[in-house]
Amino acid sequence: MSWMIHFVRINGLLFLACAAIAPAPVLADRPPITTGSLFEEMIDLADLSQFPDPAYRTIQFSSYDHRSRLPGGPEWFANADGFGGEPIPNFIKVLREPDAKGIGEYLLAECEGPGAIVRLWTAAISGTVRVTIDGAETPAFEGGADEFFRRPYDRFPQAEKLQMDRFRNTVYQRDASYAPIPFAQSLRVTWTGNVGEIHFYHLQVRLYQAGTQVVSFSPKDLETYRETIDKVTAAMADPDKNLAPNSMQSVSFSEKIAPSEKKTVAKFDGAMAVKQLSIQVTAENLDLALRQTVISITFDEYPWAQVQSPVGDFFGAAPGVNPFESLPFSVKPDGTMICRFVMPFEKSCRIELQNRGQQSVHAKSHVIVLPMEWTDRSMHFRARWRADHNLTASNREVQDLPFLLAQGKGVxxxxxxxxxxPCPVPTPGGNWWGEGDEKVFVDADFEPSIFGTGSEDYYNYSWSSPDIFAYPYCGQPRNDGPGNHGFVTNFRWHILDGIPFQSGIRFYMELFSHERVPGLSYARIGYHYARPGVMDDHQTLTADDLRIPALPDWQPAARGAASNSVFYAAEEIQTENKGTRLLDAKMWAGGKLLVWNPTQENNRKTFNILVSEAGKKQIHVAMAMTDKSGKVAFELDGKPLPPDDNAESIDLNVADRTLLRSFALKPQDLNAGDHTLTILWKGAPASVAEPQVGIDFIWVQKR
Incomplete structure (x- = not known):
């Protein structure tokens, strides 16, 4: 197996050109790669644990700032990556210079040899794309660029026979698409549009070893493989039901673990694989227990566990219990955490829990195993957590944070x-932490094989959104708010878009924030499979690593998208305190939340707001979202004041979480002087016996 990999300089840019060495023998002993087989891979976690055969290399074409050519050089952290008007185009090559209207044609991606598109993403992109497979005269896709990067199958009539409602929440995930598009000989993608307009994009490709048989994509594949596609999307939508382990061999554990004590949860001998691992931890301080109870999984008597992580962080839920459903991991509302990554071993496996905290914890677990032969393709599963506390994030002193630096062979x-x-700006525009790009160097890369356009883009969303969401391969199960303030958790699983490495990998994510933020904490895991002999840069976990960093006291700051604002603590401007109380927690501005307990629909809570200068103003209300709340509406000076989106009310009820969100109301022309803002209670779900409304602060912004 081999590739011819070289760099070609085009228009002053280094372009990664990858072509299979020719001539090459056809790999006739392997079944061909098809649209159907790629869909099957989307849920085949057992096959993911084996080094790919036929082998492939994963690369990404993206709108990253193409001035970032020299690693560590002057433009290494340049950030003009798709907003429009970049100093140089964010493409491989200019095919046709812009006309009088600014419309030009650009080469977006080009590959020679067998391969497949395995992931697409955009935050927004104007213009059109033309996708040519195998040099055909008729394009495989020609149309709107935004449609292609988000919903590439939707235009094909054959897609109508699929379970499309489910498809759009499994294969299409937030701002990304995992709809595979294989090609036998070549791929060429061009974009026609105005580079002065927004054009964010990722296009991720597998490049197979020479001689790999690939059947190129056709819209008819959606009919040919309809049964397979529907089966796959059903499994992605409900892995508990449709990816249930078929092995009956299992071990259960339920014991108390004292401080400093380590206990073996399960031990197995022989060539096998862990098929599913579930753990539930209970303790007086559960959040702390989930951070300070460390899970270690040691395969084949290695001196250091291949998995070493706080148990909550390992399952993607930390800090605390933040329920979500994804393909390889799930967290249930009762705190049960499930891992479905398959973990092969040749001789032995030992799963241990160690209590590194000061309180006793109780742990229950269930481990399901199945026989699996250890071969020259088998790999150990590895997940080694790391944390950096008290970092200073910055938009000037940007840094590359390592997720994994490893030498050897794996995926x-x-x-x-x-x-x-801890950034006190109450809006995503200002307190955003993730402007930084992922940079993935594979094997002997001089420039990254994968160069992204922002941390949220890597995690398949965009525009620094604080939304809570979860899909089979990505999610944001925690984001306290307002904006991106407080504790934030993101995950992404590389299943169809795994990144194989033959001799090593260096995975970095830039730490690049909207403003300078001292005291930021950033923990992370780079999950991977590895053949025996892989070495990485992991260091054993310390007591300081395993603490949950405390949120500092804070007050909202009038910067970023909150500029030109005046803030009022809700408890200080309420007209009366009947039916209210104060809740103390660092999550709330000033450490206090005003909690109002309405007793019937249309109960009213009023606040006096002083406007010092007449003009157009926008009122924002920062409120708690909990499972004890419901719907509210607003009035200003006795007249209805709708939210900025013209909705009749705002629903503050959310399950299994406590969030702080700032809601913008419709801008108004206001006179100088006192104004009365009224919150009207509009009811809660029947399950809420004693409803409450949390109001943190109210702010008035000059427009």
Whole structure:
């Protein structure tokens, strides 16, 4: 197996050109790669644990700032990556210079040899794309660029026979698409549009070893493989039901673990694989227990565990219990955490829990194993957590944070980021932590094989959104708010888009924030499989690593998107305190939340707001979202004041979480002087016996 990999300089840019060495023998002993087989890979976690055969290399074409050519050089952290008007185009090559209207044609991606598109993403992209497979005269896709990067199958009539409602929440995930597009000989993608307009994009490709048989994509594949596609999307939508282990061999554990004590949860001998691992931890301080109870999984008597992580962080939920459902990991509302990554071993496996905290914890676990032959393709699963506390994030002193630096052979299969972001700006525009790009060097790369356009883009969302969401391969199960303040957790699993490495991998994510933020904490895991002999840069976990960083006291700051604002603590401007109380926690501005207990629909809570200068103003209300709340509406000076999106009300009820969100109301022309803002209670779900409304602060912004 071999590739011819070289760099070609085009228009002053280094372009990664990858072509299979020719002539090459056809790999006739292997079944061909098809649209159907790629869909099957999307849920085949057992096959993911074996080094790919036929082998492939994963690369990414993206709108990263193409001035970032020299690693560590002057433009290494340049950030003009798709907003429009970049100093140089964010493409491989200019095919046709812009006309009088600014419309030009650009080469977005080009590959020779067998391969497949395995992931697409965009935050927004104007213009059109033309996708040519195998040099055909008729394009495989020609149309709107935004449609292609988000929903490439939707235009094909054959897609209508699929379970498309489910498809759009499994294969299409947030701002990304994992709809595979294989090609036998070549791929060429061009973009026609105005480079002065927004054009963010990622296009991720597998490049197979020479001689690999690939059947190129055709819209008819959606009909040919309809049964397979529907089976795959069903498994992705409900892995508990449709990816249930078929092995009956299992071990259960339920014991108390004292401080400093280590206990063996399960031990196995022989060539086998862990198929599913579930753990539930209980303790007086559960959040702390999930951080200070360390899970270690040691395969084949290695001196250091291949898995070493706080148990909550390992399952992608930290800090605390933040329920979500994804393909390889799930966290249930009762705190049960499930891992479905398959973990092969040749001779032995030992799973241990160690209590590194000061309180006793109780742990229950269930481990399901199945026989699996150890071969020259088998790999150990590895997940080694690391944390950096008291970092200073910055938009000037940007730094590359390592997720994994490893030498040897394996496949990278996932990332998690766990942050404590103390920035006091109450809006994403200002307190955003993730402007930084992922940079993945594979094997002998001089420039990254994968160069991204922002941390949220890597995690398949965009525009520094604080939304809570989860899909089979990506999610944001925690984001306290307002904006991106407080504790934030992101995950992404590389299943179809795994990143194989033959001799090593260096995976970095830039730490690049909107403003200078001292005291930021950033923990992370680079999940991967590794053949025996892989060495990485992991260091054993210290007591300081395993603490949950405390949120500092804070007050909202009038910077970023919150500029030109005046803030009022809700408890200080309420017109009366009947039916209210104060809740103390560092999550709230000033450490206090005003909690109002309405008793019936249309109960009213009023606040006096002083406007010092007449003009157009926008009122924002920062409120708690919990499972004890419901819907509210607003009035200003006795007249209805709708939210900025013209909705009739705002629903503050959310399950299994406590969030702080700032809601913008419709801008108004206001006179100088006192104004009365009224919150009207509009009811809660029947399950809420004693409803409450949390109001943190109210702010008035000049427009």
């Amino acid at each position: 990278y299969v996932g990332s998690t980021s766990y942050l404590m972001n």
